[in-house]
Amino acid sequence: MKRIKVVSFLFSMLFLMGCVPTEVIDELQLIHAAGYDYIDGEQVEATVSVPSYKGANQKNPGVIESETISAIGNTSKDIRSQMDSKSPKKLENSKLASVLYSRKLSEGGIFELIDTFSRDPSVGQRMLLLVYEGNTRSLLESHLTIEPEISRYITELVEQNTEYTDLPKTNIHVFLYRYHQEGMDPFLPFLGMSEDKLQVKGLAIFKGDKMVSTISMDESFLFKALVETFSTGTYEIQLDKEDYATFMNLKARTKYSLHYEVGLPVLTAKVKAEGALSEYSGKTLDENKIQEFQVKLKEELKTEIEQLVKKFQELDVDPLGLGFQVKTRTRDWDMDRWASLYPDLKVNVEVETTITHGGISE
Amino acid sequence: MQQPIPARNLVSPVMVLFLINAMQVGVGVLGFPRYVAEDMEYDGWIAVIVSGLITSVMIWVIYDILKKGNGDIISINKELFGKWLGHTLSFLLLTYLLSVTMVVLRTFTEVIQVWIFPNLSTWAITAVYCLLAYYCIVKGFRVVVGVCYFGVLLSLITYLSLIGPIEFMEVRALLPVFNQPADTYLPAIRTMVLSYLGIKMVFIFYPFIKKPETSLKWALLGNALTIFMYLLVSFAAFIYFSPNQLSATIWPLLTMWQIIELPFLERFEYLAIPIWALVILPNICLGLWATSRGYKLIFSINQHQTLIVLLLVIFCLSIVFNTRDLIDRLNTIVSEVGFYITYVFIPILWIVQKLRHKGGSYETNQSG
Numbered sequence: 001m002k003r004i005k006v007v008s009f010l011f012s013m014l015f016l017m018g019c020v021p022t023e024v025i026d027e028l029q030l031i032h033a034a035g036y037d038y039i040d041g042e043q044v045e046a047t048v049s050v051p052s053y054k055g056a057n058q059k060n061p062g063v064i065e066s067e068t069i070s071a072i073g074n075t076s077k078d079i080r081s082q083m084d085s086k087s088p089k090k091l092e093n094s095k096l097a098s099v100l101y102s103r104k105l106s107e108g109g110i111f112e113l114i115d116t117f118s119r120d121p122s123v124g125q126r127m128l129l130l131v132y133e134g135n136t137r138s139l140l141e142s143h144l145t146i147e148p149e150i151s152r153y154i155t156e157l158v159e160q161n162t163e164y165t166d167l168p169k170t171n172i173h174v175f176l177y178r179y180h181q182e183g184m185d186p187f188l189p190f191l192g193m194s195e196d197k198l199q200v201k202g203l204a205i206f207k208g209d210k211m212v213s214t215i216s217m218d219e220s221f222l223f224k225a226l227v228e229t230f231s232t233g234t235y236e237i238q239l240d241k242e243d244y245a246t247f248m249n250l251k252a253r254t255k256y257s258l259h260y261e262v263g264l265p266v267l268t269a270k271v272k273a274e275g276a277l278s279e280y281s282g283k284t285l286d287e288n289k290i291q292e293f294q295v296k297l298k299e300e301l302k303t304e305i306e307q308l309v310k311k312f313q314e315l316d317v318d319p320l321g322l323g324f325q326v327k328t329r330t331r332d333w334d335m336d337r338w339a340s341l342y343p344d345l346k347v348n349v350e351v352e353t354t355i356t357h358g359g360i361s362e
Numbered sequence: 363m364q365q366p367i368p369a370r371n372l373v374s375p376v377m378v379l380f381l382i383n384a385m386q387v388g389v390g391v392l393g394f395p396r397y398v399a400e401d402m403e404y405d406g407w408i409a410v411i412v413s414g415l416i417t418s419v420m421i422w423v424i425y426d427i428l429k430k431g432n433g434d435i436i437s438i439n440k441e442l443f444g445k446w447l448g449h450t451l452s453f454l455l456l457t458y459l460l461s462v463t464m465v466v467l468r469t470f471t472e473v474i475q476v477w478i479f480p481n482l483s484t485w486a487i488t489a490v491y492c493l494l495a496y497y498c499i500v501k502g503f504r505v506v507v508g509v510c511y512f513g514v515l516l517s518l519i520t521y522l523s524l525i526g527p528i529e530f531m532e533v534r535a536l537l538p539v540f541n542q543p544a545d546t547y548l549p550a551i552r553t554m555v556l557s558y559l560g561i562k563m564v565f566i567f568y569p570f571i572k573k574p575e576t577s578l579k580w581a582l583l584g585n586a587l588t589i590f591m592y593l594l595v596s597f598a599a600f601i602y603f604s605p606n607q608l609s610a611t612i613w614p615l616l617t618m619w620q621i622i623e624l625p626f627l628e629r630f631e632y633l634a635i636p637i638w639a640l641v642i643l644p645n646i647c648l649g650l651w652a653t654s655r656g657y658k659l660i661f662s663i664n665q666h667q668t669l670i671v672l673l674l675v676i677f678c679l680s681i682v683f684n685t686r687d688l689i690d691r692l693n694t695i696v697s698e699v700g701f702y703i704t705y706v707f708i709p710i711l712w713i714v715q716k717l718r719h720k721g722g723s724y725e726t727n728q729s730g
Contacts, residue, residue, distance in 0.1 A: 010493065094629075118610075121477045124629060125621040173530060173621060181535075181604035328537040 029089040031096050032066070033151030035136025036113055038104040044113070045072045046079045047137040048091070049151040065148045068140050077116070093120055097155040098128040100136040100191070103204075103211065111179065111209035118176060125173040128158055131204035131211060133192035154198065158189055161200045166221035166233040168203075179209060182335050183323020187223075190214050207317045215308070222305050225252035225271055226320050235275075237296055243281060245293055247355075250275035256325040265326055265341065268348040269309075273301060276356045294355050302351045309347050316343055367569050373507050375577035381567060382421075382584030384510035384644035385560030387517050387591060389469045392613045392638075394557050394592065395599035399608050401550035404535060404600045405542040407593060409550035414589030416551070417558040418582055420704060423712050424561060425578045428568045430715055435565035436659045442714050449660050455707075456656040458699055459562065460672060463649030465696045467491055468680045468689055470642045477616060477635055488680045491646055492673045498643075499651045499669055503570050506644070506651045513644035516637050520591060520615070523634060524598045526622030531601040556697040557592060558585070559704060560645075566652040650676070 033049040047070040069091075071082035084091060099117070101110050117123045132139055140150055147153040161167040167189055178186035188211075190204040202216045203223060215223060221233035232251050238244040252273040259266055277293065312320060323342060327333040398406030431438035435455065439448035471487045498505050564581065571577050599614040611617050622630035654669040683689055 121616075121620075121631075125617065126623060169530075176607050177530070177532070177604045180606035180610075184604075324534070328534045331538055331541055 023090070023092075027089055028092045029087050030092050030094070032149070033098050033100070033140060033154060034096060035100040035102070035132070035140050036105055036110070037102045037136050038108065039072055041108070043072055043074055044079070044105060045070060045137060046083070047140050048083065049140045050087075050091075051149055051151070065143070066140070066150050068137070070137055075112075092122070093117075094122040094124075096123055096127055097151065098130055098158065100130045100132045100139065100154070101188075102136050103131055103133050106131045106188075106204060106206075106211035109209045114172065114175065114209070117172060123172070125171065127172045128155060128170065129172055129175050129188050130154070130158065131188050131190050133190070133201070139193075139198070154191070157198060157200060158191075161189075164232075166217055166224055167200060168220070168224040168228055168231070178319075178321070179206075181321070181324060182333075183318060183325075183327045183338060184321040185317045185319045187319045203319075205312070205315070205317055205319050207315075212317055213311075213315050215311075219304070219308055221250075222301070222308050223320070225273070226254050226269065226305065226308075229253060235297075235301075237293065237300055239292065239296060245277050245281070246279035247275040247297070248278040256322075258326055258329040261346070264346070265330075266346045266348065267322055267325060268350065269305070270350045270352070271301060271305065272352045272354075273297070274354040274356060290355050294353050297355075298351045298353045301353070302349050305349045305351070306347075309349070313343050313345065318342060322347065369572075371503055372570055372572045373504060374572055375574070375580050377507050377511070378564075378571060378577040378580040379584035379587070380510045380514045381507060381563065381648065382561060382581050383517075383587050384513045384641075385563050385648055386558055386585070386588040387514070388466050388560075388642055388645045389473070390557045391517075391520065391591065391595055392473065392615045394554070395596045395614045396608055396611060397553050398550055398596060399600065399605060401553050402542050402546045403605055405539060405546075406550060406554075406600070407536075407596050408540075409547065409554045410592045410596050411589065412547075413551045413554035413558060414585065414592065416555060417561060418585050420708065421561050421564070421581050421585055422578065423708060424564050425575075425581065427708070427712050427715055428564065429575055430719065434567075434569050434656075434659070436656060438711070438715070442711070442718060451707075452656060452660055455562070455565070455703065456653045456660075458696070458703060459566075459649055459656075460653045460676070461692075461696050462559075462700065463646055463653070464676050464679055465689075465693055466642060466645045466649070467676065468683050469693065470639070471680065472686070472689055473613065473616070473635065474639070477631060484684065485677070485681050488677050491643070492677050494643060495647050495650050496669065496673055498647045499654065500666065503567065503651065506647045509647050510644040513641050514587075517591070517641045519634065519637055520595065523619055523622060523630065524594060526630065527598060527602045527618045530621065531598070532604075533601050535601050535604070536597070552701070555704070556701060558588065559697065559700045561585070562700075562704065562708075563648055563652055566656055567648075 029050045031048045031050055035047045035049075037045040037047070039045050047068050049066045049068050051064045052067045053064055069083050069086050071079045071086065073079035073082055080091075096117075101113070114129065117127065142150065147156075158167065158170075162169055168187075170187070170189055175186045175188060178184045185208070186206045187203045188206070189200055190202050192199060192201040194201075200217065202214050202220050204211045205213045205215060221235055224231040224233055230251065230253055232249050235247045235250045236244060237247075250273055252271060254272075255270045257268045257270070259268070277290065309320065309322075312318060322345065323335075323338050326338065395406070398409055402409055427438065428434075431441065436449070436452045439452045442448065443451060467488060468484075471484055471491075474487055475482060475484070498509050561581075568574050595615060598618065599608060602618055603611060603614060608614060616631055616635070619631040619634050620629065624630060624633075627633055650669065650672055654665050654672055657663065657668045657672075658665040683692055
């Protein structure tokens with residue numbers, strides 16, 4: 001008797017557990033991408049891209065296209081409630097893969113917009129944050145021929161470029177890490193249109209949460225070599241007019257060291273680059289030629305890295321994290337003192353290059 | 363003197379490792395790196411080690427008290443302080459243990475609500491836990507130990523999960539070491555010892571161990587395992603988050619889990635939090651078992667009925683504490699009390715017992 005009582009009580013508990021609102025995937029509107037645009041100093045326009053499954057039946061999965069919902073408001077919360085009022089299904093953040101900010105908006109500061117995402121546990125830490133040079137709403141509303149679902153296209157474009165080419169690893173975690181770290185400034189991938197194709201144009205460089213400048217895709221390779229422990233990328237050098245070569249999978253890593261000259265910190269960046277020639281325009285590629293390329297590569301990397309560092313110093317931004325390098329090598333580091341030192345910091349660049357082989361033909 | 367525990371209810375000394383470790387590792391691991399970093403920034407791992415060693419010393423002290431007293435805390439308190447005062451002290455200690463159980467349960471309920479089921483009401487989660495705990499405890503101490511054993515095994519996923527965030531780790535952030543001024547060490551150690559407080563449970567389960575005197579090394583080993591886990595988790599959190607980012611993260615371990623992507627599962631935390639729900643279970647089972655047994659000995663009442671009453675008390679209380687602020691305050695108060703019990707009451711107890719021994723009054727008391 002007693003056992004029956006206990007069992008029936010347990011069973012009733014089991015059924016009561018069902019009182020949580022269910023979330024059936026068909027009845028949700030999963031946001032795949034979002035974009036924010038500048039309206040005026042107070043207001044932003046948000047656009048979300050949700051997939052719509054057209055003409056799908058049991059035999060034919062149909063085409064996935066994207067639809068958008070937009071709203072204008074002061075804060076993210078305000079915008080969200082407006083969006084909900086425009087959507088027949090419940091909007092869900094959990095599949096959100098990339099968020100775009102228009103250039104104009106980024107220049108005014110975007111921390112508050114990012115912060116709302118970092119508070120939401122349903123948003124993943126690998127979510128991409130991107131800066132787009134134009135209007136993000138028209139981008140999300142556009143239909144590209146190559147991939148009808150624009151949100152997926154954007155995400156894959158950036159992921160491909162991070163994995164195989166010159167884009168350093170980014171996501172919301174990396175942005176927030178750099179935003180909060182002393183002696184480091186954040187960066188985000190910078191996208192734009194060239195003709196009718198979406199393209200990764202380089203990196204948007206931030207000071208705090210305000211975008212101040214961009215660097216090109218070529219500079220982005222150098223950038224990646226300087227900030228990541230192991231990085232691979234593509235690099236092209238030219239000997240003469242018709243004599244150029246491309247290095248695919250050029251592996252680079254940088255070691256920093258610090259010493260003092262007359263009481264001022266001097267940072268030395270030792271870049272080691274190793275790679276294979278994969279494209280060559282000339283006729284024969286012999287030992288001498290490879291040697292020539294090696295020297296040329298070394299010189300070019302050195303001057304370009306120096307220029308890049310100089311550029312950041314002139315802009316008074318530190319996306320390379322040079323301050324962080326100094327901070328972790330100094331006792332009782334003082335952020336304010338560093339801020340005054342940084343623009344005139346002496347940075348030595350040393351480059352070492354190795355060319356492993358010249359492809360499969362001579 | 364108390365009734366001796368029947369031999370079939372005893373557990374082997376090795377199990378003390380799991381009992382100690384299961385009691386220490388709980389909801390605290392999910393959030394502690396942030397608190398140490400607040401006191402001592404990224405030198406906080408030093409405090410993790412030092413406070414772990416201090417805890418080892420306290421385990422030795424507790425064992426010393428129990429060895430001399432040859433029984434549990436209730437009989438020792440009774441012998442040293444007399445029936446009334448002794449029982450009052452034991453009662454307060456047990457009530458503290460009960461409130462720890464409550465805090466653990468309520469804090470983890472909050473984790474489930476924030477991370478997985480925002481709409482699930484508190485009572486539903488606590489009810490499930492209370493039923494599970496009842497089911498385990500009612501079958502006796504050996505089942506509780508079994509739960510602890512599995513809790514410890516499951517908590518090992520933490521080590522695996524730390525591999526995931528390595529991709530984004532900035533090891534340089536730990537440098538330069540020993541950069542913090544000397545006066546930050548004490549507050550940081552004081553904060554950190556709170557994460558090791560579970561050791562008081564030994565006071566109750568000591569008589570349930572076969573040849574309990576031999577289990578000291580297992581207790582120390584269990585504590586060492588906790589130190590190791592805390593150390594790895596704090597290292598991982600320090601190199602994964604930047605300082606200001608960490609201070610804005612309530613549950614660093616959970617946020618780190620968010621970056622892990624498995625081929626078959628996009629979000630690791632949805633797997634890890636349910637596993638963690640079972641790591642929490644030994645805390646609750648052991649806490650309730652210890653308090654119900656303790657109250658039984660003090661008031662000479664039925665343990666089964668006591669357990670049901672305690673479960674109801676916990677169930678009702680956890681519904682009362684319904685905001686983040688309240689839970690936080692409850693957490694602070696309980697750990698504050700726990701600190702004083704461990705580092706004031708236990709040393710006093712130890713000294714009083716020593717003095718009694720020297721005075722020779724112990725022998726006369728024992729017969730009485």
